[in-house]
Amino acid sequence: MSLLDMRLVNAAEQVVTLYRQNGNMVATAESCTGGLVAAALTSVSGSSAVIERGFVTYSNQAKTQMLGVAEELIDSHGAVSAPVAQAMAEGALIHSAAQVAVSITGIAGPGGGSADKPVGLVFFGLARQGLSAKTFRQVFPGDRDQVRTAACLYALDLLKTSAL
Numbered sequence: 001m002s003l004l005d006m007r008l009v010n011a012a013e014q015v016v017t018l019y020r021q022n023g024n025m026v027a028t029a030e031s032c033t034g035g036l037v038a039a040a041l042t043s044v045s046g047s048s049a050v051i052e053r054g055f056v057t058y059s060n061q062a063k064t065q066m067l068g069v070a071e072e073l074i075d076s077h078g079a080v081s082a083p084v085a086q087a088m089a090e091g092a093l094i095h096s097a098a099q100v101a102v103s104i105t106g107i108a109g110p111g112g113g114s115a116d117k118p119v120g121l122v123f124f125g126l127a128r129q130g131l132s133a134k135t136f137r138q139v140f141p142g143d144r145d146q147v148r149t150a151a152c153l154y155a156l157d158l159l160k161t162s163a164l
Helices: 006-022 036-042 060-067 071-077 082-094 144-161
Strands: 026-030 051-056 100-106 121-128 134-139
Touching (some): 006 036, 026 036, 026 082, 036 051, 051 060, 060 082, 082 121, 134 144
Parallel strands (some): 026 051
């Protein structure tokens, strides 16, 4: 029995297949999902040909130390923001041998939300070698597990649509 939602496994299988076909590797930089994207990808047989590494950077200090996200960026925009998601994805590329990196930072709940940044708010970064990183903003409904699963599915979809 899989510990992962089968939707995650199915999406991860598609990502692994696409990236194996084109010979590119992926890095993940995760905060609110705590490594769920990397876990989904590595649940697929043969994923070692695709997954270069994963960073779980839950704390601000980890984002700074492991990915090179500037403390000033976190201080001025907050850890849950488009600029931080972009810097996380760029940092994952810089600190890996991957060609594509995805990042996730958000508020999974049930606490921690505000009027400006509600529970379910998640920012994603997508960086590819040689291109400017892009960011995406989503607000997912549901409880903590539902938000984390939805964020993981969204990140896997970003990777699918960004296969080189």
